[in-house]
Amino acid sequence: MPAPLELDADRLLPVEPALRSVARDLYSSIADLPIISPHGHVDPAMLRDDLPFSDPAELFITKDHYVTRLLHAAGVDLASLGAGSAAGADPRSVWRLFAENWQLLAGTASGYWLTHELVTLFGIDVEPSAETADATYDAIAARLSDPAYRPRALFERFGIEVLATTDDPMDDLAVHAALAADDTFRGRVLPTFRPDAYLDPTAAGFADRVERLTASNGTATDDFRGYLAALEARRAHFIAHGAVSADHGVIEPYTVDLTDDEASALYRRAVAGELDAAGAREFRGNMLLRMAGMSARDGLVMTIHPGVYRNHSSATFEGFGPDTGHDIPLTTSYTQNLRPLLEKHGLERGLHVVLFTVDETVYSREIAPLAGFYPSVFIGVPWWFLDAPDAVLRFRASVTETAGFYRGSGFIDDTRAFLSIPARHDMARRLDSAFLARLVGEGRIPLAQAERIAVDLVTTVPRKAFKL
Amino acid sequence: MPAPLELDADRLLPVEPALRSVARDLYSSIADLPIISPHGHVDPAMLRDDLPFSDPAELFITKDHYVTRLLHAAGVDLASLGAGSAAGADPRSVWRLFAENWQLLAGTASGYWLTHELVTLFGIDVEPSAETADATYDAIAARLSDPAYRPRALFERFGIEVLATTDDPMDDLAVHAALAADDTFRGRVLPTFRPDAYLDPTAAGFADRVERLTASNGTATDDFRGYLAALEARRAHFIAHGAVSADHGVIEPYTVDLTDDEASALYRRAVAGELDAAGAREFRGNMLLRMAGMSARDGLVMTIHPGVYRNHSSATFEGFGPDTGHDIPLTTSYTQNLRPLLEKHGLERGLHVVLFTVDETVYSREIAPLAGFYPSVFIGVPWWFLDAPDAVLRFRASVTETAGFYRGSGFIDDTRAFLSIPARHDMARRLDSAFLARLVGEGRIPLAQAERIAVDLVTTVPRKAFKL
Amino acid sequence: MPAPLELDADRLLPVEPALRSVARDLYSSIADLPIISPHGHVDPAMLRDDLPFSDPAELFITKDHYVTRLLHAAGVDLASLGAGSAAGADPRSVWRLFAENWQLLAGTASGYWLTHELVTLFGIDVEPSAETADATYDAIAARLSDPAYRPRALFERFGIEVLATTDDPMDDLAVHAALAADDTFRGRVLPTFRPDAYLDPTAAGFADRVERLTASNGTATDDFRGYLAALEARRAHFIAHGAVSADHGVIEPYTVDLTDDEASALYRRAVAGELDAAGAREFRGNMLLRMAGMSARDGLVMTIHPGVYRNHSSATFEGFGPDTGHDIPLTTSYTQNLRPLLEKHGLERGLHVVLFTVDETVYSREIAPLAGFYPSVFIGVPWWFLDAPDAVLRFRASVTETAGFYRGSGFIDDTRAFLSIPARHDMARRLDSAFLARLVGEGRIPLAQAERIAVDLVTTVPRKAFKL
Incomplete structure (x- = not known):
């Protein structure tokens, strides 16, 4: 007899009976609400083509x-x-x-x-x-x-209301346009502007990439203002196709405010392949700040996913490519790194910056305090290695006492694995219910308030953070 | 019908019935003990004047x-x-x-x-x-x-036995003297010596401030020995008015041992406004060490509150002043930073140094190990952003296994909000009861021992740490 | 009447009745399994001599x-x-x-x-x-x-199957040989190669020590290749006496790949006492990497115990020697520090590297992700200050969601206190049972799987990590 595979109906809810009862009620009120997935890596062509897996x-x-x-x-x-x-x-x-x-x-x-x-x-x-x-x-x-197992049928069965993909700035977004124009598909699939490779002089192919970028907007490769204008044009293209956010995967959330002349000088050296590591850091740090400025103007929510050493094993990278399991987290710090950005744009009403981390120490020490003051800063839910039950509860316990429930991003699945989307959102809803039930059980919030918060966490909270 | 506002009699106690029962008993034995508040920011004039809010x-x-x-x-x-x-x-x-x-x-x-x-x-x-x-x-x-809602009536109703304020070294402490001399007020209100602005050459107005300080003691501004003597004189003035501690709010707990000649050279450049950032750091680090030496001699307990980036938003600071919600924590480290101080004074019997943090990682890694060896080092209870239920339980779980229950500071409310003092101390008592109940329930300490510890944590422990 | 001293039969198990019941069953299935102790500091002469305490x-x-x-x-x-x-x-x-x-x-x-x-x-x-x-x-x-209270009788009573000691590379291991040859003692007592003092130019007596080391193998002190050969020879001597691991107690897990010429130049300056602090760091970092190479070849499991500032109080060290309670943890980081070592040897099948830490932040951020990819990396269980109930549960909750249960070292008592060995292993077994019971109660793993894991954690897991 093989061992059975079963799903406990009360999984992830607290074991203590009184808490479980409260958590179960909270969960049941939100279990079937539509899924909002404002950041992820599903390939939109899968939904356009709708082929069997x-x-x-x-x-x-x-x-x-x-x-x-x-x-x-x-x-x-x-x-x-x-x-x-x-x-x-x-x-x-x-x-x-x-x-x-x-x-x-x-x-x-x-x-x-x-x-x-x-x-x-x-x-x-x-x-x-x-x-x-x-x-x-x-x-x-x-x-x-x-x-019934084709992508579009599953999309509907999963109850996905919005699904954001992650896309290269030079993507023509034809797939997204096709999906939007397709009357037989009612899902909302939004592109996300992900410009890292165009902002980091040390990224392989940087010069070629910015050459294509600037050429697309009719300026010379080494014209910094043209480069900025081209980025703005591509953002506008994304916005025209429904994008609500721009995603930044940086190794550190370092920002620095430079004059146009300073930045232009760095840029020209970058394009010429003459920028050293320190100069590249300054350029990246300045571009992250400038992207916040663009976000404040054009309204794209800025998500920052920092602190991962990508492709730690060269041999594996050479043999199997990126995203093969050896991206390893680093210590991350926001308070000082992000200050130039927040000094310049942190109080602007148009800006939303969602801070993610794979370094848990940042939650109570930096992210919650920043989001507890700056209207532009939102707390990214646990990401990557931290997107797991115990880590999620540690996260809630680390940020809530400082920033409450209304400064968060809402759950984000961040996944390539389309079939895992309901499992992940369900996990998040169960854990939020468990956390809220504990606060109720400990007399810290009344049940009626917990009921409102549970619903808000999967509706108004992600809508506000991502301007949906 | 508006939603009711209620207080659960068992709030913050564990939900599991057996633990709740133990915790309730522990709590009830300490709930009404007098409040010892050895560090805070209540304005003493409020108690002298006793005007309605x-x-x-x-x-x-x-x-x-x-x-x-x-x-x-x-x-x-x-x-x-x-x-x-x-x-x-x-x-x-x-x-x-x-x-x-x-x-x-x-x-x-x-x-x-x-x-x-x-x-x-x-x-x-x-x-x-x-x-x-x-x-x-x-x-x-x-x-x-x-x-009944005037400050003095509330002070009595709150059961405050000792309340420490935080005061500028040049304060004449006339308010404290008036309160002590007032037969109609029986509360004990102690000043606390807070010299940061006199020790940090980068603080606005440093030169003017030390000029007033040294002048008050009859020496020239640029005379380093006179400066030290003036600080000692002000400390003596505070001690004469009942002070038991000196508080140090530094950006990092860096200390360095310098000769008088080295320190004097830095000081003269500081007074002249010629000290660069690196020199200012050395001066501050040396003065923190020298303040420990003074504490070892005159007995003032030294509290260190490091690791906060003050006034993160310049625009907000300019518009609304300090303490307006944008002080953001930083990573903090004690092991190496504090070593020069502890090498010089750490084994002296007169010295008590209470270490606070807004970086939780320090609890198990540095503060508990230091306090578990040095008789001079005490563990500051959770401070500021960490002074909240889950964070307090994380703190207890992080330090107790290494340092036990008798190396702590006792609860500190650190508040400007006079009316919140009972709520904060009550919270701490409930959480200590909850933590102790768990140890009892897990068979880690016997109930009788937990009962003694619960009382000690609000009586002998703060009295020992603060020499009360 | 003095207060009673009692042991709760259910100590450390969860208090919630349903979880306690599951945990009790898991614990009872492993409570009496033999003890595997692959790293510790018991003096083997105690077992050879078998004298009364x-x-x-x-x-x-x-x-x-x-x-x-x-x-x-x-x-x-x-x-x-x-x-x-x-x-x-x-x-x-x-x-x-x-x-x-x-x-x-x-x-x-x-x-x-x-x-x-x-x-x-x-x-x-x-x-x-x-x-x-x-x-x-x-x-x-x-x-x-x-x-019945002599060491050998207790060894048997404790059910110790394997006990590893920690030994100087120049130890002749005669005590281990005598124990192995003694038909009246059936315990397996293995030496462990601990070369720190021979790899760190700043260690007191370094030059004399490497002189004895190289002389033992017939080469000149300043011959780097001879030095490496002598280390290999001593490792072979240890392996011949049953050693399965080499232990490295470094202040930071920094590694760097140097050519033989570069390393040789540093070595000659080290032997001559002419190496500065930066050079000593490079030498140590390179030797840690080279020790991994030796481990990959000769099969000795490499354990790394970093991040402790030894002898923080000079006065205490001078008065009472090392290991007198003032070793204080530091922040530790592995992702970048260990990359050169893992780039060179991380995918080699012969290599096992067990990473310990006294900085809890590393568990979820670095150690679990590394061990979740590199077949050579194993997660060291909580060490030193962290070897305590709450810290162990934090550890399990921090690493399991990323790396599962099969990338760990198994419990390690790391103790000099022979009589504490059963208490420590019993604690670990209770806590693993408690952790597994929670996962079962929360519907995260089925009971049957928890039962297998509980047994594996004290049998196959340590055997695999330590090649026993």
Whole structure:
């Protein structure tokens, strides 16, 4: 008899009976509200084309670096998992490797989400294992040919009200335009302006990229004002296609205010490939500040995702490409790094800056105090490694006492894994209910207030932060 | 029907019934013990004059930057709140802004304390809201004219045994002397020596300030030994008026041991306005160490409150002055920064140094280990942003396993808000009871020991740390 | 009537009844499994000689700097405790000082372990106090003359399967050889290679030490290749005596890849005493990386214990020697510091690197992400100040969601206090049971999986990490 795979109806709710009862009521009032997903990495072409998903391995494993990294850590080769740029791995073999190592995911966020997805979407009722691998593979594969499992049908079934993608500034956004123009698809799919590679002189291909950018707007590559104008033009293009935010994945949230002449001098050296590391840092720091200025003017919400050392293992990067599980967090600090930006734009009404972190120490020390004063600063919910039950509760306990419930971003799934979106939002709703129930149980807020907050956290709060 | 405002008799106690029962018993044994408040910011003139409080807005909002910052973050103008140096805001309008935004405070320490104060002191039984704003304003205002609501009556009603204020070194302490000499007031109100502005060459007006200081003791401004002697003389003046501690609000707890010649050279450049940032840091670091030496000799307990970037928003500072909600924490480190001080004075019996932090990471990593060895080092309880239920429990869980219960400062309210003093001490007592109950429930300490510790934490522990 | 000293059978298990029941079952399934102790500081001569312990003070107090530091912090002189190099303190007087101050240990890990040891090993049933000091001293002393209380009998009674000691690279390991050859002792006692003092040019006596090292292998002191060969030879000697790991206690986990010529140049200056602080850091950082290379080749598991400022109080160090309670943690960072090592060796199958920390912030931010990708990186369980109930649960909650349960080191007692070994492992087993029970109660893992994990955590997990 294989071990059963089950979903506890009260999962993530507090175990203490009185708290569980309160939490269950709170959760049930929000469980089925529409999903607002203002930041993520789903490929919009998937929704345009609406093709069946190819196989269980691609759906759950090869594209999910949360999963492949844990298998890799246990000694499984990335090539045999078909991870990253590896190709040609047999999907069924990949699935077997995953199933045999199921216990490695116990207690992780991925294990939790996968259980949710396997049970609720595919009706799998046995634990993945060597023994059950083939049967579960076949069961999932069989469903994938069902029209109800195509992307648009799932989009509707998931109750997604808004889904934001993440896009290159030079993207023509034709896919988004096609989706918007398609009367047979009612979902709202918004692009997000992600200009990192155009703002960092040390990014591979920077000069070529800004050449294309500036050329698109009719200015010379080394004309700094032309470069700024081209960025503004691309932002306008994104806004015209429904974008509400611009995303910035920087290694540190360093900002610096430079004159146009200073910045222009750095820019010309950057384009010429003559900027040293210190100069590149100044340029990036100034551009982050200038992007805040553009956001204050054109209204795009600015999200900052800093503090990750990307591609820590060169050999893995060379063999399998980026996003293959070896991006490792760093200490992050906002108070001083962000001050030039906030001095210049922090009190402007048009600006919304959402601060994310993979360094938990920042929550109570910096992000909550900043968001507790600046109307422009919003608290990004737990991101990446921290998007997991205990980390989420630590987050709520760290920021709420300083900043309350109304300075947050609302939940953000930040995922490439389309099928995990409901699992992730459901997790967040359960945890918010658990947290609120504890405050009620401890006599810190009345139940009626908790009921209002629970609803606000998935409706008005994300709408306000992301101007939806 | 407006929503009721209520205080749960068991608030902040654990929800699990067995733990709640133990916690309730522990709490009830200490709930009514006198309040020892060895560090805070109440204006002593308020107690000397004993005038009625002016209005609900001034009492609860305009002077409380915990509250105004959250309203500001939500988009309410500080001017319309009468915050800081803003004047002329209509108290009733301010109160309405506060009441309409009551939900912003849900889950914050301020929301918790205000509920306590409104219910226990003013008998308010409806939640603040646009609808109830006028009625609650009137109800509070009516009470303020009652003699029972004058400062001295409240001081007695609150059960305050000792209240320390925070004072400029050049203060003549006439107010404290008047209170001590007043037979009609039996409270003990002690000054605290707060010399920051006289020790930091980068503080505005430093040269003028030390000129007045040294002149008061009959030496030339640029005479370093005279400067030290003047500081010692002012400390003696404070001790003569009952002071037990000197408070140091430094941006970092950096200390450095310099010879008199080295320090004197820095001092002369400081007075002349010629000291650069690096030199100013050395001077401050040396003066912090020298203040420890003075404390070891004259017995004033040294409290260190580091790691806050003051006045983060220049525009707000210029418009509304300091203490208007935009002081933001920084990473803080003690192990290496404080070593020169502890090498020189850390084993001296006369020295007590109480270490506070707004960077929680320091608790288990540095403060508890230091206080677990040096007899001179005491653990400051959670301060400022961390003075809230979850943060306090994190603090206890972070320091107790390394340093036990007897290396702490005892609770410190650190408040300007006189009316919040009982709410804050009550919160601390409930949380200590909750923490102790958990240790009892987990079989880590026997109940009888928990009972002794609960009492010690509000009696012998603060008395020892502050030499009361 | 003196207060009773008791051990709660359910101590450290969750208080909530449903969770307690699950935790109790998990715990009972692992409570009596053999102890694997792959890193610690027990003196192997104690087991070779198998002499009776001398007295209660030496057994519980004078050698335990966790205990003496807390008494010192309360004002008790280290000399009167016979701590460190202090000699001549009357054991009974030391015991009295300890007993009188028992309440100082309430809530600490030491208080918890001592209660366990006094009750389970010595049948003490009254709380230590001035009143009970003599009776408890006599009761313990009486047992010490019983053959059942000799080291080997206790080793067997404790159910220790493997015990690793920590040894100087030049140790001839004759004691280990004698124990291995002794048919009357069946325990497995392994040496551990601890080369810090041979790798750090700033360590006192470095030049003399490497002179002896290189001479032992027949090369000149200033011959860098000879130095490396001698280290390899000593590692081989340790491996021949059963060693499975090499331990590295560095102030920071900084690593740097240097050519042989660069490293050789630094080495010659180090031997000549001419290396400055920056050069010494480079040399240490390069040697840590080279030790990883040796580990990848010879298979010794590499444990890294960084981030402790040793001998913070010079006066105490001069008076009482090292390990006298004033080693204080520092901030630690791995992501960038360890990258050169992992770039060079992180994907090699032979390498196991176990990362410990006394800076809790590293768990979720750096160690779990690294161990969640690199097959060579393992998560060290809480160490030193963090080896205590609440800290252990924080650790589990911080790393599991990212790295699961199978990337850890297994519990490590790291102790000199032989009698505390069962108390420490029992604590770990209770806490793991408590943590797993919570995940079960919250519907995050099924009970059957928790049961397997509980067993694995004390069997396959440490065996894998330490190649046992």
